[in-house]
Amino acid sequence: MNKFLLLLGIAILMLAGCSPAAKPEVPAEQAAAVPGTEPPATENATPEAEVAQGAWQIVGTSAYTHAVDYAGFMDGSFGITVGYAGEVHYTTDGGTTWPRATNTSMCRFGLEIVNEKVAWHCGNGGHVRLSTDGGQTWQQVANFGPSEPNQCRFLSFLDDTTGWAATPALLGATNDGGQTWTEIALPEGLEMIAAMQLRTAQDGYLLGSNGSLYVTADGGQSWTAQALDFTGDAYLAKNTSPIVAMRFMDETHGIIALPRGNADEGFYVWSAYTEDGGATWRHDKTPLEKGIPFVYLSRDGLTLTVLNKSHKQITVLQFQP
Numbered sequence: 001m002n003k004f005l006l007l008l009g010i011a012i013l014m015l016a017g018c019s020p021a022a023k024p025e026v027p028a029e030q031a032a033a034v035p036g037t038e039p040p041a042t043e044n045a046t047p048e049a050e051v052a053q054g055a056w057q058i059v060g061t062s063a064y065t066h067a068v069d070y071a072g073f074m075d076g077s078f079g080i081t082v083g084y085a086g087e088v089h090y091t092t093d094g095g096t097t098w099p100r101a102t103n104t105s106m107c108r109f110g111l112e113i114v115n116e117k118v119a120w121h122c123g124n125g126g127h128v129r130l131s132t133d134g135g136q137t138w139q140q141v142a143n144f145g146p147s148e149p150n151q152c153r154f155l156s157f158l159d160d161t162t163g164w165a166a167t168p169a170l171l172g173a174t175n176d177g178g179q180t181w182t183e184i185a186l187p188e189g190l191e192m193i194a195a196m197q198l199r200t201a202q203d204g205y206l207l208g209s210n211g212s213l214y215v216t217a218d219g220g221q222s223w224t225a226q227a228l229d230f231t232g233d234a235y236l237a238k239n240t241s242p243i244v245a246m247r248f249m250d251e252t253h254g255i256i257a258l259p260r261g262n263a264d265e266g267f268y269v270w271s272a273y274t275e276d277g278g279a280t281w282r283h284d285k286t287p288l289e290k291g292i293p294f295v296y297l298s299r300d301g302l303t304l305t306v307l308n309k310s311h312k313q314i315t316v317l318q319f320q321p
Contacts, residue, residue, distance in 0.1 A: 055284035056271070056304065060316040062095025069123075070153075070241040072296035073305045073316045074113045080135045081314070082108030082121045090135035095314060103138040105129055106147070109241045111296065112155035112163070120178075122152035122165055128178055132160055141178030145170060153241050156198040164204065168192040168238045173220065175201070184220035194236040195246040195256065207246055207256065209236045213278060230272050230283055235259045235292055245297035245304070252277045255301040255319070259292045266290030269306060273321065286317060 059076045067083035081089045081098065086105035089098040106124035113119045119135050122128045126143030145152035145167040157163030161177045164184075169192060172181035186193070190208035198204045206214040206223075211231030214223045236244060236258070248254035254274050261267040269288050272281040288306060296305040306315045 055273075055320055056286045056317045057320070058287060058315060059318050060094045062091070062098075062314045062316075064089075064095075064098060064312055064314065066098060066100070068307065068309070068312075068314075069107060069109055070111050070294055070296070071305055071307045071314050072111045072113050072298070073303055073314075074116065074298050075303055076316060076318065078113070078116055078134070079305065079314070079316070080111060080113060080119055080121075082111050082123070086123075086127075088121065088135065088138065092134075094316070099136075101131070101136055101138060103129060104140075105138075107151075109151055110153040110155045110165070112157050114157050114159060114299065118157070118160045120155050120157055120163065120165075122155055124148055124151050126152065128152065128165060130160060130178060142174075142180060144172050144178075144181050148240070149238075151240075154193060154196045156196060156204075158198065158201065162198075162201055164196060164198040166193050166196050168209075171196065171206070171220065173198075187214045187223035187225065189225070190214060192238055195242060195244040195258075197246050197248060199248050199250075203248075203251075205246060205248055205254075207236075207244060209238070211236065215278075226278055228272070228278075228281070230260070230270075230281060231258075233260050233262060235261075235267055239292075239294070241294045241307075242296070243292055243294055245295045247297045247299060247301040249301050253301070253321075254278065255297065257286075257295050257297055257304055261290070267292050269293065269295060269304075271304070271319070273319075275321075284319075288315065288317075 067087040068081040069083040071081040073079035079091050088101040088103040105127040108121045108123040110122040119131045124147040126145050128141050129138040131138045144165045150167050154166035162175045165172050171184045192209040194209045195207040202219045204216045213226045216223050244258040246256045257271045259267040260270045269286045271284045274281050294307040302319045304317045
């Protein structure tokens with residue numbers, strides 16, 4: 001009976017860990033763990049011949065001491081972190097300082113920075129929040145998605161009104177600032193969502209865990225599938241926050257950042273860049289150490305944020321097309 005009570009107490013504490021009032025006390029070994037399930041070994045190493053040196057340049061690094069589960073920068077100066085028990089911080093000086101924002105929610109795992117004023121985040125409890133003052137304060141909107149392990153972690157918005165939110169298995173759309181959500185049927189064969197983007201009110205993209213790209217031109221009523229030639233050695237498994245990021249700037253120009261490699265030799269963050277709507281892709285390796293970090297791409301596709309939780313460091317890189 002004593003053993004049963006002990007296990008019950010531990011379970012209750014775990015459930016309370018992402019409540020608004022919980023304190024961010026995460027065991028060091030958990031914080032240092034590589035996110036996600038250990039990828040299987042494979043003989044398909046990433047071809048070094050595909051490396052195009054110099055496309056990504058590190059423009060800043062920021063160490064942090066507060067609770068961070070996901071982070072994103074709009075450019076080299078403005079960024080937001082979201083984390084445990086709804087803790088949110090923002091920076092306007094490239095991460096030199098991180099003032100704490102006013103936010104009430106459970107743990108945060110998804111983020112979208114629309115511009116210097118508008119941003120969104122989501123996570124446990126289905127809690128979705130909107131900021132219209134540069135991440136300083138956050139307001140409640142309608143919930144979307146369940147709690148861990150199937151929480152909302154993907155966000156893509158055009159402004160403070162129109163956008164998409166997603167879990168690995170659920171996609172929703174809003175055109176009223178998150179007051180209501182309409183579920184969009186996922187394309188057949190996608191398996192799980194690895195990344196997503198809404199480019200216009202009608203044009204959107206999904207990257208499936210099966211390695212294929214799905215494109216809609218009618219708000220998700222229909223989808224066309226496109227096989228990608230660089231996802232065979234990519235790690236696209238479900239993680240607490242995105243490890244893959246995707247942005248299409250217009251009909252022809254797009255970029256995807258993702259981990260490629262194998263478990264034996266390691267995974268590295270690569271990008272694939274297209275100028276012809278995905279018919280061909282240029283492959284660029286980032287100058288980062290191996291690992292499977294959380295990544296975020298700015299809306300213009302030129303700024304990549306890489307969160308390394310084991311080192312408590314955020315790296316910001318900029319892309320030269």
